[in-house]
Amino acid sequence: MSTVLEQIEQQIAKLSAKAVRKNTGTIRTLADGVAKIDGLSDVMYNEMVQFPGGAIGIALNLEENEVGCVILGDVSQLKEGDEVKTTGKLLSVPVGKALLGRAVDALGQPIDGKGPIDAKETYPVEKIAPGIIERKSVTQPLLTGIMAIDSMIPIGRGQRELIIGDRGTGKTTIAVDTIINQAKINKVGLASGDPKFRPVYSIYVAIGQKNSNIVRTIAALENAGALEYTIIVAAPAADNAANQYIAPYSGASMGEWFMENNMDSLIVYDDLSKHAVAYRQISLILKRPSGREAYPGDVFYLHSRLLERSARLDGKGSLTALPIIETLAGDVSAYIPTNVISITDGQIFLETDLFNQGIRPAVSVGLSVSRVGSAAQLKATKQVAGKLKGELAQFRELAAFSQFGSDLDAKTKSQLDRGARVVELFKQPAFDPISIELQVVTLWAMQKGYYENLTISKVMSAAASLRTFMTTRHDTLLTKIRTKAAVDAEIEAELKTACDSWQSTFSA
Amino acid sequence: MSVQSKAAEQFARQLLKLSVVDGSVSPSQVAGVLEYVEAHKPANAVMVLNAYKRLVSAELSRSAAIIEHAGPISDAIQKSIAATLTAKFKRTITTTVKSNPDLLAGIRVRLGDDIFESSLSSQLTSLAENV
Numbered sequence: 001m002s003t004v005l006e007q008i009e010q011q012i013a014k015l016s017a018k019a020v021r022k023n024t025g026t027i028r029t030l031a032d033g034v035a036k037i038d039g040l041s042d043v044m045y046n047e048m049v050q051f052p053g054g055a056i057g058i059a060l061n062l063e064e065n066e067v068g069c070v071i072l073g074d075v076s077q078l079k080e081g082d083e084v085k086t087t088g089k090l091l092s093v094p095v096g097k098a099l100l101g102r103a104v105d106a107l108g109q110p111i112d113g114k115g116p117i118d119a120k121e122t123y124p125v126e127k128i129a130p131g132i133i134e135r136k137s138v139t140q141p142l143l144t145g146i147m148a149i150d151s152m153i154p155i156g157r158g159q160r161e162l163i164i165g166d167r168g169t170g171k172t173t174i175a176v177d178t179i180i181n182q183a184k185i186n187k188v189g190l191a192s193g194d195p196k197f198r199p200v201y202s203i204y205v206a207i208g209q210k211n212s213n214i215v216r217t218i219a220a221l222e223n224a225g226a227l228e229y230t231i232i233v234a235a236p237a238a239d240n241a242a243n244q245y246i247a248p249y250s251g252a253s254m255g256e257w258f259m260e261n262n263m264d265s266l267i268v269y270d271d272l273s274k275h276a277v278a279y280r281q282i283s284l285i286l287k288r289p290s291g292r293e294a295y296p297g298d299v300f301y302l303h304s305r306l307l308e309r310s311a312r313l314d315g316k317g318s319l320t321a322l323p324i325i326e327t328l329a330g331d332v333s334a335y336i337p338t339n340v341i342s343i344t345d346g347q348i349f350l351e352t353d354l355f356n357q358g359i360r361p362a363v364s365v366g367l368s369v370s371r372v373g374s375a376a377q378l379k380a381t382k383q384v385a386g387k388l389k390g391e392l393a394q395f396r397e398l399a400a401f402s403q404f405g406s407d408l409d410a411k412t413k414s415q416l417d418r419g420a421r422v423v424e425l426f427k428q429p430a431f432d433p434i435s436i437e438l439q440v441v442t443l444w445a446m447q448k449g450y451y452e453n454l455t456i457s458k459v460m461s462a463a464a465s466l467r468t469f470m471t472t473r474h475d476t477l478l479t480k481i482r483t484k485a486a487v488d489a490e491i492e493a494e495l496k497t498a499c500d501s502w503q504s505t506f507s508a
Numbered sequence: 509m510s511v512q513s514k515a516a517e518q519f520a521r522q523l524l525k526l527s528v529v530d531g532s533v534s535p536s537q538v539a540g541v542l543e544y545v546e547a548h549k550p551a552n553a554v555m556v557l558n559a560y561k562r563l564v565s566a567e568l569s570r571s572a573a574i575i576e577h578a579g580p581i582s583d584a585i586q587k588s589i590a591a592t593l594t595a596k597f598k599r600t601i602t603t604t605v606k607s608n609p610d611l612l613a614g615i616r617v618r619l620g621d622d623i624f625e626s627s628l629s630s631q632l633t634s635l636a637e638n639v
Binding site for chain 1: 517562566617620621622623624625626630634
């Protein structure tokens, strides 16, 4: 009772306080979601300003005579001469576990029709990235469930790994597969009751995408049971450029909450090419000087300050980033792709040719790299897939060379045959990530030649059959591989027995 | 902003400096400035005069406070507000009163870009935002 009375008294004290000072301005011009405002002499850079009708703006250009603001929300009711007020606050979004399973807009407001979000905290959208003292090296794996990536281009928690490729090469699918795999791992880990288990929560930021595509992604996550561990931040193509510009920063703030609170999180920016385009639009309307491809001079900083926020913190959690960039005709030397390649810790390059040949995921082994992930790769994966990247690269070279002639020596033929089998083995359907223990089994069988007597077209079905066999009959062995995370003599012996037994049934 | 409008803006600022005496706009100085512009016809004169008008208007609004009130307001209160603002901003500030029933109770003082408000309407709005 006394607490209630105290609250009322505090409110009365607030009401009887002295006069409140507000700084105001008037809209001079308004175009494409950007307002030029007279006045606002006390406004701070990046401060939230209040427009009539509840619309919010951010002060981006503080000039001698006017203030340039981007408006987030409905601008249709605003007109020249309207009064604008400063708020003294930086733009903030709700953060926390209450957002999991929800789809929100760039300001963190729900758009999924599931009611209000009961978030207790808010984080500023723009935040300085953690410094070098707070950071820790990447040593823990973040498993994507995609064999080609986990074995050859491993990703660690806190890493920034770019997914780059032309349109329709499966970039979003890789990101969604990774989110689904985190959910699968979370379910197994949380059910095991292991106190050391650290779940990974995911944030999917859709920038400038078609609403139908966003709905499809949400449906895929929901069908896979991954939505409950995921936050969707949507700034679709129909949203104004300001919302598309701010959405990745909002998502990063939501991810930072997990990182700061000793949890691990994964954020997907789909995609940063459209983000750069939205920022270019804003900058041109704000009359900022334009540079190469009409992008403003600070387009590098736009992405570097965003991606630098992903880190693994000492004594806290991590935020792993999977930014996506769309290239035109495979041109990785364009302005935005080169910028983001140089900021990230590696890239997964997807090739249209491979995709059209039916090699999916269409990961280009030669152009893809993970700069820090190998330190985070599990010992078991290293044991079974340590040399695969080199072998595959050699295979591609030999395959190209062998097109010129038919007389090949036995060694080259065997290398080509093995390479073709590995390529076939890495083919994987969308939205069906494979657990790490099954990946180890599949690759171990490859290493030991269990697929060598099969025709190449049957390798994929044989591997799938082996995985089904192991899941149904050797669950204990799989658990052992998962917990030990290495292939020792005992596991190797058991694997041999299991694979021999599978081979007899499969051949039969 | 184009090169011409930038130059016009800079010129208008110089004219404004000449128009301000002891922290407030002097009508005689303004008249002198206008005479000079008429006599010398600078490039983009219309642009310069428009910018000058905007700057002078902003400067004047910084020295002329508008007191909006709901309910009666005495001359003593008006004088007290003028004296307080003059002391706070260290320049002579004149006041004009204007009735605004939307405030419900209390006053709102508008001086340049700033609004000082102690009204029931603003407190109710703030209460609604906090609840």
